[in-house]
Amino acid sequence: MSEVLQRIGAHAADYRDPLAAIDWRAADADLPWLPLQLLSIDGMAERDVASPEDLVRFSQIEFARLCAAGMWLEGLLINRVSINGFLGLDVDEARIALQEVREESGHSLMFLEMMQRAGAAGFPLLGDTALLSWVARRLKPAGAEFWAMVYIGETVTDTFGLRALKAVRAGQAAICPVARQVLELHHKDEARHIAASRVFLTNRLDRMTGVRLAVFRRTLRFLLDRFLDATLFPTPASLAAAGFQDADRLARDIRACPTRRALARECARPALDLLTANGVLKVTPGDAT
Ligand SMILES: [Fe+2]
Numbered sequence: 001m002s003e004v005l006q007r008i009g010a011h012a013a014d015y016r017d018p019l020a021a022i023d024w025r026a027a028d029a030d031l032p033w034l035p036l037q038l039l040s041i042d043g044m045a046e047r048d049v050a051s052p053e054d055l056v057r058f059s060q061i062e063f064a065r066l067c068a069a070g071m072w073l074e075g076l077l078i079n080r081v082s083i084n085g086f087l088g089l090d091v092d093e094a095r096i097a098l099q100e101v102r103e104e105s106g107h108s109l110m111f112l113e114m115m116q117r118a119g120a121a122g123f124p125l126l127g128d129t130a131l132l133s134w135v136a137r138r139l140k141p142a143g144a145e146f147w148a149m150v151y152i153g154e155t156v157t158d159t160f161g162l163r164a165l166k167a168v169r170a171g172q173a174a175i176c177p178v179a180r181q182v183l184e185l186h187h188k189d190e191a192r193h194i195a196a197s198r199v200f201l202t203n204r205l206d207r208m209t210g211v212r213l214a215v216f217r218r219t220l221r222f223l224l225d226r227f228l229d230a231t232l233f234p235t236p237a238s239l240a241a242a243g244f245q246d247a248d249r250l251a252r253d254i255r256a257c258p259t260r261r262a263l264a265r266e267c268a269r270p271a272l273d274l275l276t277a278n279g280v281l282k283v284t285p286g287d288a289t
């Protein structure tokens with residue numbers, strides 16, 4: 001019995017499908033999908049940016065990359081938590097897991113719709129995810145390692161989305177109303193998922209042995225860096241699709257851009273803070289990415 005999980009479960013009882021909840025008619029083709037100040041436009045050479053339309057297009061592709069990261073993580077979570085069915089699990093944990101499968105499926109459908117609207121199908125939006133997928137497919141929801149990966153995945157992408165929402169809510173940026181609704185809906189659900197994965201992780205960490213904890217400690221930081229690499233920086237293919245010339249060079253420039261690297265550090269911070277508080281990681285401030 002966990003009072004925290006019961007509370008989280010109660011909040012998720014009233015489910016509405018995201019495809020029905022989003023007002024798709026509110027789309028505004030003239031507005032970007034993400035605040036442009038978040039996308040390191042300031043770090044790009046002027047010749048890379050031809051027109052306001054190019055910027056809107058770039059923001060759509062960047063938004064599609066966020067959706068692709070979400071779909072990748074959601075697919076892994078659904079795969080791992082549903083592989084053995086839910087009977088025999090602690091009832092509170094089973095309820096949360098089933099609610100998350102339901103919600104992540106809804107998110108993925110919503111993200112798919114956004115990717116299609118961005119015309120972003122058919123080229124690689126994410127960096128190299130092969131190693132992370134390989135590791136994730138070997139982790140079991142019964143272990144702390146799985147929930148640490150979930151916590152990292154969810155907090156990194158949610159921190160990025162929240163950063164965009166904060167700029168919009170503060171009136172510092174105007175974005176397409178549909179993109180805002182997608183970000184708001186996802187953030188609302190992810191706040192619960194993150195709280196639940198924190199409980200799952202903390203409960204399981206207590207049961208880890210010294211050797212297992214040592215291996216976990218050594219690999220986790222490596223995997224976090226791979227995750228930031230794969231999800232937070234545009235791929236040359238995604239930049240080429242947004243219409244930029246010399247996409248390879250631009251991808252390298254954005255990767256080296258201090259603003260973008262600071263954003264990646266900020267997105268890694270919640271995971272680093274929790275894992276440090278739990279005694280899993282020892283980090284010095286600012287050493288992520
Ligand atoms: Fe999600």
Ligand SMILES: [Fe+2]
Pocket residue numbers: 104154189190193194
């Ligand atoms: Fe989630």
